[in-house]
Amino acid sequence: MARIPTAPVVAASLVGGYLVARETGVRPLGGAVLAAGGVLAGREWVRHAGPGATVALVGVYLGGFGASHPLAKKIGAWPAVLTAAGTSAAASWVLSDRKG
Template sequence: MTPSPIPSSVLTAAGLVGGYATARFTGVRPLGGAVLAAAGVAAGRTWVRAGVPQTAALAVIYFGAFGLSHPLAKKIGAWPSVLTAAALAGCASHILADSVVAQDSRG
């Protein structure tokens, strides 16, 4: 299985931001969830190459960031919460997967 040409960190952040934006602007929450899930699956293609522990950790981080953005939004607002969650999950994905896969591909 080849990883996506788009880094998983970008897909992770885009999934959280895009899922929220889709749900907010269309008013269809399941559609936002579909965007979130599709980006997670696409990012997961790279996560799997990094290893099973990394994949499990990143799945928990990704969906945990989604879940925790809701109560955080009550404290700092919706968009700041989503952007914070996206940044943290994207950074984790870069550290735990993208850099590992890039290192392995260099030899």
């Protein structure tokens, strides 16, 4: 089975989830995008980085999503989303993708 790089998956799902929720006005639909990306990335993390790194990466991914909400009040929605996406992608690359 081919290895899927997770850094672009997590970045795209955080940005895509926000964009879908914003454009459709349906927040659960944006959440579905976020969840789909998280499940895909999580499967790859378990396979290639192990359970400890997976727990850390899930924490960064979900923590970034959660932190983007209060951060948006301080710096704006797009900068907050891009910060969360960049942080999650960087962590994913460091802990999982660069090993491949």
